[in-house]
Amino acid sequence: MGFSSFASRAAARFLEDIRRPAGVSTAALLLTAASGGGIVAYADSSRAEEASEPPPRKKKVVVLGTGWAGTSFLKNLDSSRYEVKVISPRNYFAFTPLLPSVTCGTVEARSIVEPIRRMFDKKRKDVAYYEAECFKIDPSKKAVHCRSAVGTNLDGNGDFMVDYDYLVVALGATVNTFNTPGVMEHCHFLKEVEDAQKIRKSVIDCFERASLPNLSEEEKRKILHFVIIGGGPTGVEFAAELHDFLVEDLVKLYPAIEEFVKITIIQSGEHILNTFDQRIAVFAESKFQRDGIELSTGFRVIKVSDDSITVKCKSSGVETLVPYGMAIWSAGIGTRPVITEFMNQVGQGKRRALATNEWLRVRECDSVYAIGDCSSISQRKIMEDISTVFKVADKDNSGTLTLKEINDILEDICIRYPQVELYMKSMHMLDISDLIKGGVGDANKESMVVDIEEFKKALCHVDSQVKTVPATAQVAAQQGYYLADCFNKMDHCVEHPEGPLRLTGSGEGHHNFRPFRYKHLGQFAPLGGEQAAAELPGDWVSMGHSTQWLWYSVYASKQVSWRTRVLVVSDWTRRFIFGRDSSRI
Numbered sequence: 001m002g003f004s005s006f007a008s009r010a011a012a013r014f015l016e017d018i019r020r021p022a023g024v025s026t027a028a029l030l031l032t033a034a035s036g037g038g039i040v041a042y043a044d045s046s047r048a049e050e051a052s053e054p055p056p057r058k059k060k061v062v063v064l065g066t067g068w069a070g071t072s073f074l075k076n077l078d079s080s081r082y083e084v085k086v087i088s089p090r091n092y093f094a095f096t097p098l099l100p101s102v103t104c105g106t107v108e109a110r111s112i113v114e115p116i117r118r119m120f121d122k123k124r125k126d127v128a129y130y131e132a133e134c135f136k137i138d139p140s141k142k143a144v145h146c147r148s149a150v151g152t153n154l155d156g157n158g159d160f161m162v163d164y165d166y167l168v169v170a171l172g173a174t175v176n177t178f179n180t181p182g183v184m185e186h187c188h189f190l191k192e193v194e195d196a197q198k199i200r201k202s203v204i205d206c207f208e209r210a211s212l213p214n215l216s217e218e219e220k221r222k223i224l225h226f227v228i229i230g231g232g233p234t235g236v237e238f239a240a241e242l243h244d245f246l247v248e249d250l251v252k253l254y255p256a257i258e259e260f261v262k263i264t265i266i267q268s269g270e271h272i273l274n275t276f277d278q279r280i281a282v283f284a285e286s287k288f289q290r291d292g293i294e295l296s297t298g299f300r301v302i303k304v305s306d307d308s309i310t311v312k313c314k315s316s317g318v319e320t321l322v323p324y325g326m327a328i329w330s331a332g333i334g335t336r337p338v339i340t341e342f343m344n345q346v347g348q349g350k351r352r353a354l355a356t357n358e359w360l361r362v363r364e365c366d367s368v369y370a371i372g373d374c375s376s377i378s379q380r381k382i383m384e385d386i387s388t389v390f391k392v393a394d395k396d397n398s399g400t401l402t403l404k405e406i407n408d409i410l411e412d413i414c415i416r417y418p419q420v421e422l423y424m425k426s427m428h429m430l431d432i433s434d435l436i437k438g439g440v441g442d443a444n445k446e447s448m449v450v451d452i453e454e455f456k457k458a459l460c461h462v463d464s465q466v467k468t469v470p471a472t473a474q475v476a477a478q479q480g481y482y483l484a485d486c487f488n489k490m491d492h493c494v495e496h497p498e499g500p501l502r503l504t505g506s507g508e509g510h511h512n513f514r515p516f517r518y519k520h521l522g523q524f525a526p527l528g529g530e531q532a533a534a535e536l537p538g539d540w541v542s543m544g545h546s547t548q549w550l551w552y553s554v555y556a557s558k559q560v561s562w563r564t565r566v567l568v569v570s571d572w573t574r575r576f577i578f579g580r581d582s583s584r585i
Contacts, residue, residue, distance in 0.1 A: 058081065058082050058083040059081075059082050059083070059165040059166060060082070060083045060085070060163065060164050060165045060166070061077070061082040061083065061084045061085070061164065061165065061166045061167075061168065061487070062085050062086075062087065062144060062162055062164035062166070062167050062168070063084065063085070063086045063087070063168045063170060064087050064088065064134050064144065064167070064168065064169050064170060064171050065088050065169070065170035065171045065172060065372070065374075066086065066088040066090055066091070066092070066093055066116050067093070067094075067096075067170060067171075067172045067372060067373075067476065068096070068372060068473045068476035068477050068480070069170035069172070069371040069372030069373075069476035069477070069479055069480045070086070070088070070168070070170035070371075070372070070480065071093045071116075071119070071480065071560070072476065072477040072478075072479075072480025072481050072484070073168055073170065073371065073480035073481070073483055073484045074086065074119075074120075074125070074127065074480075074484075075119065075123065075480075075484075075560075076480070076481050076484035076485065076488075077125075077484040077487055077488065078484075078487075078488045079125040079126050079127055080126070081487070081488065082166075082487070084125075084126070084127045084128065085127070085128045085129075085130065085162060085164075086116065086127055086128070086129045086130070087129075087130045087132055087133075087134055087144065087146055087162065088116070088129075088131070088132075088133075089131060089132065089133040090192075091115060091116050091117065091129065091131050092113040092114060092115050092116055093113065093114050093116060093119065093560060094112055094113050094192070094193050095112040095113070095555075095558075095559060095560070095564065095568075096191075096473060097473060097555065098112045098555065098568070099112075099190055099192075099193070099195070099196045099234075100190065100196075100234065100237040100238040100240075100241045100526075101241055102193065102196035102197070102200065103190070103196045103199040103200050103203070103238060103241060103242070104200065104203070104241045104242060104244070104245035104580060105200060105245070105575075105580035105581045105582070106241060106244075106245075106571065106572070106575050106580060107568055107571045107572070108567070108571055109193050109196065109197055110567070111564060111567035111568050111570075111571050112193070112559075112564060112567075112568065113193060113564070114560050114561050114563070114564055116129055117129060118561075119560065119561070122561070130146065130148070130162070131148065132146040132147055132148040132158070132160070133146065133147055133148075134146050134171070134338055135147055135337075135338055136338065136341065136342075137167070137169070137338065137341075137342045137345075137368075139167075139342075139345065139346065139365050139368055141163070142163055142164055142165070142167075142367065143161050143162065143163045143164065144161070144162050144164065144167065145159065145160075145161050146159070146160055146161070146162060147159050147160075148160070164367075165367060166367050166368075166369070166487070167367065167368045167369065168369050168370075168371065168483065169339070169342075169354065169362070169368065169369065169370040169371070169374060169375070170370075170371050170372045170374070170476075170480070171336055171338065171339060171372075171374045172336075172372055172373045172374055172476075173333035173334060173335065173336065173353075173373035173374055173471065174191065174333065174334050174335070174336050175189045175191060175329060175332075175333065175334060176331070176332040176333050176334030177329065177334070178331070178332070180301055180302065180303065180304065181302075181303050181304065182303055182304035182305055183301075183304050183329055185304075185306075186304045186305065186306055186327060187229070187304060187327045187328065187329040188202065188326065188327065188328045188329065189328070189329055189330070190234055190238060190328060190330055199238075199326075199328065201584055202326050203226075203242070203245070203326065204582060204583075204584045205584065206223050206224055206226070206325045206326055207224070207250055207253075207254050207257070208584070209223050209325075210223045210224050210254075210257045210260065210325075211254060211256070211257060217260065220257055220260040221260045221262065221323075222307065222323040222324065222325055223260075223325040224257060224260045224261045224262065224325055225262045225264065225322075225323060225324045225325050225326075226242060226261075226262070226263045226264070226324070226325065226326050226327075226328075227264045227265075227266060227309060227322065227324040227326070227327045227328070228263070228264070228265045228266070228327075228328045228330065229266050229301050229309075229327060229328065229329050229330065229331050230265075230266075230267065230329065230330035230331035230332070231265050231266075231267030231269065231271075231272030231273065231274075231295070231297070232272075232273070232274075232275065232330060232331075233273065233275070233276075233523070233525055234330040235265060235267075235272075235328070235330040235331075236265070236272055236273055236284060236525060236527070237525065237526050238328060238330065239263055239265055239288070239293055239528075240526055240527050240528030240529075241526075241528065242263060243263055243291055243292075243293060243528050243529075244528045244529065245580055246261055246263075248579065248580070249579050249580045249582060250582060253582055262292075262294065263292075263293045263294065264293070264294040264295075264296060264322070265288070265293065265294070265295050265296065266296045266299050266301060266309070266311060266322075267295070267296065267297045267298075267299070268298070268299065268300045268314065268331075269297060269298070270297050270298055271285065271297060272284060272285060272288075272295065272297070273525055275470065276523070276525060276533070276535055277535055277539075277541050279541050279543075280525060280533040280534075280535065280541060280543065283527075283533055283543050284525060284527055284533060287527050287528075287529070287531065288527075291528065291529070296311070298313060298314050298315055299311040299312065299313055299314065299320075300312050300314055301331075302319070304327060307323060307324070308321045308322060308323050308324065309321070309322040309324055309327060310322075333373055333471055334352075335352055335353060335374070336374065339353075339354060339374050342354070346362065346363070346364055346365045347364060348363070351376070352376075353373075353374060353375055353376040354370040354374055354375040354376065355375075355376060355378045356369070356370050356375050356376070356377055356378065357377070357378065357380075357515075358377060358379065358380070358416075358515030358516055359486070359511075359513060359515055359516065360375070360377070360479060360482070360483050360516055362375075363378065369483055371476060371479040371480055371483055372475075372476035372479065372480070373471040373476065375479075376468065376469075377468070377469060377516065379417075379418070379419070379466050379467070379468075380416075380417070380504070381417075381419075381463040381466060382413070382417040382419065382420060382459055382462055382463060383456070383459065383460065383462075383463055385503055385504045386452075386455065386456050386459060387452065388503055388504055389409075389413065389503050390452050390455050392409065392501070392503055393405050393406060393408070393409045395408075399451060399452070400449045400450060400451050401449065401450050401451075401455060402448070402449055403432065403433055403436070403448050406432055406436070407432060409501065410432055411500075412500040412501040412503065413500075413503070415499070415500040415514060415515065416500045416501075416503055416515070417462070418517065419462050419463055419464075419465040419466045419467070420435075420459070420462050422465040422467070423435075423461065423462045423464070423465040426465060433448060435458055435459070436448060436450055436454075436455075436458045437458075469518045472523070474520075474521060474523070475518055478516075478518060478519065479516060479518075482516045483516075486512075486513050490512070493512040493513055494512060497509060497510035497511060497512050497513075498510075498512065498513055498514055499511025499512055499513045499514050499515070500514070500515075520537065521537060522534060522535050522536040522537055523535050524547075524550075524551045524554070524555075526548065526551055530545055530548045531543070531544055531545055531547070531548055532544075532547040532548040532550075532551045533547060534547050534550065534551070552572065555568070556568060556569055
């Protein structure tokens, strides 16, 4: 006790009397004074204050949706950098390209879904998930209003609000009925796993109803008439799956009614699969005709009742009644109500999807990004910025551009306006001088100089190559991956920008990131009978049995986990050995 008191007073007196040299800390003096022995305990006040400071607050990232876009974003996002919250009424990810296979029992529903929480746990991601549906987005308050299926607050109505710093809207799309009367009441859809399960039960119901006694042949034909409205990839693949199910399994179980079965595809265009290469469309049409699948092209559905579909021939205007037993609507996608309301708030009320810039940020709305089917990238046209581009390129303010000045900025132009490069390729131009020739004639390349009017004339047709990305799972997945990569290096790119030169707006320097570019990796169209068609990169087209095996390998490899991969492959194997299950479960 006495020694402690003495040491304390001595240290205090020592610190009062001694003149501390500049730059020497209190800690150093105490340690020097105590070097002769004893125990010294001290705390540097400045370091204690630093240690007591709380860590900087993480930015809040709220993700709406667990489809292709949202899941791809979450899988690739570095969640340690942000406070991440996911809101979706669906607590799983579904591999939607295999939904047509689920409708006929080729693949089981649980084989193509992966629980969201399981995905987070496997990747050790610190992510909060709320099973709820967002019904309102408030960009002014940076908050989303949600509603759970069960009560979560004192009122018991399940409503709650989540604020954000960054919002990623990945809600996907819904069906588009084009306001056709009777579609919502009488047609099946194929957007969700639940839709596929309902279709599977309805197919079996049709066969069981047609097997009942005291039915006329006309009634049996109506009950067993399966009509697919829409000849796109979803409708065609479902028709192929249904045909295989009927031919390989159901006709063996219901031989007495085999002759009454009929499948019809109603398509408003002149050909099915009009988004594919024409060679694939012709191949698919010829195969379906051989299989007995009726193709009614050039017809538009104007009304659906409980037992018939009214179609109108686009060329003659004649209306026809088509009796049916089950109808599937796969004729386009529409906008969800919450997206429609949000678009009205941000001045996009007349659009069908959220307009984003090339960096996937919602136009006129900071900190809100939209990816997947709910959004559409609005590629800026170069003719809208032609004067600004000319001014930036004209470094010597001469009022004219030389080839060297254009080449100095060409890379930034091609990154910012990809239609320039696409146009040059489509016109078989080797370099920028070939493009400029259209404005100045056949002048010598080295001495070629253009003014603003000649520059405009040379680029006036470039915007014809502006492309819109399709609403597919492939696009959504690439957008999610790109946006996650931008979030992961957001702080780094503020100091070290990676994007092109800013050619518009008030800012100077470079954009932080390169704009999103969709890379088409090909697309498949399974046509039944162990045959498929595929568009591959490089304008390659593949059709036949070998393409079906390529389809098997690609779709197995694209599964989100080894669990679903094993389940899907085992389902395919089971179908080969035992056939499809026709139980109504």
